[in-house]
Amino acid sequence: MPDILEDADRLCAKTGARLTPLRRRVLELVARANAPVKAYDLLSQIDRTNTSAKPPTVYRALDFLIDAGLVHRVEALNAFVACPQAGHGHAAMLYVCENCANVTEVQGARPGQDHKPDGFTVKRSVIEHYGLCANCL
Amino acid sequence: MPDILEDADRLCAKTGARLTPLRRRVLELVARANAPVKAYDLLSQIDRTNTSAKPPTVYRALDFLIDAGLVHRVEALNAFVACPQAGHGHAAMLYVCENCANVTEVQGARPGQDHKPDGFTVKRSVIEHYGLCANCL
DNA sequence: TTTTGGTATGTAATAACATAACATGTTTTG
DNA sequence: CAAAACATGTTATGTTATTACATACCAAAA
Numbered sequence: 001m002p003d004i005l006e007d008a009d010r011l012c013a014k015t016g017a018r019l020t021p022l023r024r025r026v027l028e029l030v031a032r033a034n035a036p037v038k039a040y041d042l043l044s045q046i047d048r049t050n051t052s053a054k055p056p057t058v059y060r061a062l063d064f065l066i067d068a069g070l071v072h073r074v075e076a077l078n079a080f081v082a083c084p085q086a087g088h089g090h091a092a093m094l095y096v097c098e099n100c101a102n103v104t105e106v107q108g109a110r111p112g113q114d115h116k117p118d119g120f121t122v123k124r125s126v127i128e129h130y131g132l133c134a135n136c137l
Numbered sequence: 138m139p140d141i142l143e144d145a146d147r148l149c150a151k152t153g154a155r156l157t158p159l160r161r162r163v164l165e166l167v168a169r170a171n172a173p174v175k176a177y178d179l180l181s182q183i184d185r186t187n188t189s190a191k192p193p194t195v196y197r198a199l200d201f202l203i204d205a206g207l208v209h210r211v212e213a214l215n216a217f218v219a220c221p222q223a224g225h226g227h228a229a230m231l232y233v234c235e236n237c238a239n240v241t242e243v244q245g246a247r248p249g250q251d252h253k254p255d256g257f258t259v260k261r262s263v264i265e266h267y268g269l270c271a272n273c274l
Numbered sequence: 275t276t277t278t279g280g281t282a283t284g285t286a287a288t289a290a291c292a293t294a295a296c297a298t299g300t301t302t303t304g
Numbered sequence: 305c306a307a308a309a310c311a312t313g314t315t316a317t318g319t320t321a322t323t324a325c326a327t328a329c330c331a332a333a334a
Contacts, residue, residue, distance in 0.1 A: 020282070039320070052284055059321065060283080075212040075263050078291095078320065093264040099273035119271025126212050127230040128263040134256025136236035155301090157311070176291070189313060196292065197312080215291060215320095 004031040007086045008070050017068050022050075026061040027082065030071055035101035036079030072105070076126050081105070095120050141168040144223045145207050154205050159187075163198040164219065167208055172238035173216030209242070213263050218242070232257050 008027055012019040019027075029042050039058050046053040062080055065071035069087045071080050074094060081103050083092070088107045095104040095117050104117045116122070145164055149156040156164075166179050176195050183190040199217055202208035206224045208217050211231060218240050220229070225244045232241040232254050241254045253259070 018281080022283075054283095054285065055321065056285085056323090057283070064282095074265060076265050076267070091262055093266065095266045095268070095270070097270035097273050098267055099269055102270055102272075104270070116266075117270065119274060120266070121268045121274055122266045123268040125228060125267070126263060126265040128211060128213050129230065129232045129253075129257070129259045130213070130235055130262070131232070131258045131260040132236055133232070133234035133239055133241070133254065135239075136234055137256060137258055155310080159312075191314065192292065193294090193314085194312075201311095 004070075004082055004084070004086065008068075011070070011087045012068065015068070017064075019068075022057070023061045023064050025049075026058060027065055027070055030065070030080055031082040033082075034103075036074045036077050036081050036096070036103060038079050042080075074103070075128075095122075098123070141207075141219055141221070141223065145205075148207070148224045149205065152205070154201075156205075159183075159194070160198045160201050162186075163195060164202055164207055167202070167217055168219040170219075171240075173211045173214050173218050173233070173240060175216050179217075211240070212265075232259075235260070 005024065005028060008019055008024070011017075025046065026042060029045050030037055039055070039062065042062075043053055043055060043058045046058065050057075062071060062073075066073060066080075070083055072083055072092060072094065073080055074096065077096070081094070084105055085107060091108075093106040093115075095106065097103075097120075104120070106115045106117070108115075142161065142165060145156055145161070148154075162183065163179060166182050167174050176192070176199065179199075180190055180192060180195045183195060187194075199208060199210075203210060203217075207220055209220055209229060209231065210217055211233065214233070218231070221242055222244060228245075230243040230252075232243065234240075234257075241257070243252045243254070245252075
């Protein structure tokens with residue numbers, strides 16, 4: 001059982017990133033959810049053990065985890081999911097079921113091959129690329 | 138000069154959608170911006186002529202325009218852009234320049250062909266598909 | 275070992291984004 | 305016209321996210 005938390009520990013040990021108890025706790029909460037989680041839901045869960053948790057607490061932890069490639073932000077939901085394969089780069093396609101909220105992540109967003117999970121029916125897609133246009137390069 | 142507002146008039150005439158003065162004004166503001174615009178920026182612009190405008194005013198107009206295929210929501214920016222080719226379906230890929238804020242829209246999000254604008258350098262992509270998974274279908 | 279600098283967290287306040295719920299007005303249609 | 309459907313006005317509040325500054329922690333340099 002390739003535990004997400006163990007993977008995270010290994011990855012951070014390798015890269016020198018500091019997976020502190022707080023950050024580890026947030027990652028644990030996100031990973032356990034196996035559905036997109038809202039920042040304020042995380043906050044209220046942290047709150048049970050750490051009364052000093054405030055919005056910046058959770059947003060900072062999430063920023064760290066996103067930078068570390070351990071968590072993805074789901075833009076159209078304002079929510080967060082754990083990345084199942086930590087450190088496989090930040091590019092991922094997400095397939096979000098609107099009924100059960102399950103998220104399947106497909107790595108290697110090669111534009112040519114749309115590796116849709118078997119049986120998934122897409123109703124709506126959000127595709128946004130950010131970078132520099134020819135003029136600004 | 139295929140004006141966006143004229144296109145919108147034609148399209149709405151055809152479909153029976155009611156492009157009221159308020160909605161037309163919002164579309165005009167979005168179209169003029171030629172960059173993603175925030176809802177509250179629109180609100181303050183409307184406010185100059187219509188003192189009764191409130192957040193629901195602008196969000197309702199935007200919802201209408203999005204349903205009509207005249208405007209896209211840019212999820213990662215919480216912002217809105219006018220659709221240059223009104224009525225070409227709701228599926229579009231957006232290429233957003235982080236320097237000049239210019240947005241290029243590519244229609245026909247065929248997964249196989251990534252029709253990137255010439256010279257655009259992608260730094261980050263948001264790819265999210267919403268629908269039903271095999272279990273929930 | 276004290277200082278220093280970098281990183282992480284605590285804390286208060288508020289900014290920014292969005293919707294609920296209900297009242298009122300305006301078109302369309304039978 | 306009357307009724308229904310649609311659009312807008314209005315108040316209030318809910319939700320998401322950041323700014324700004326204070327404090328704590330930890331490791332390396334002096």
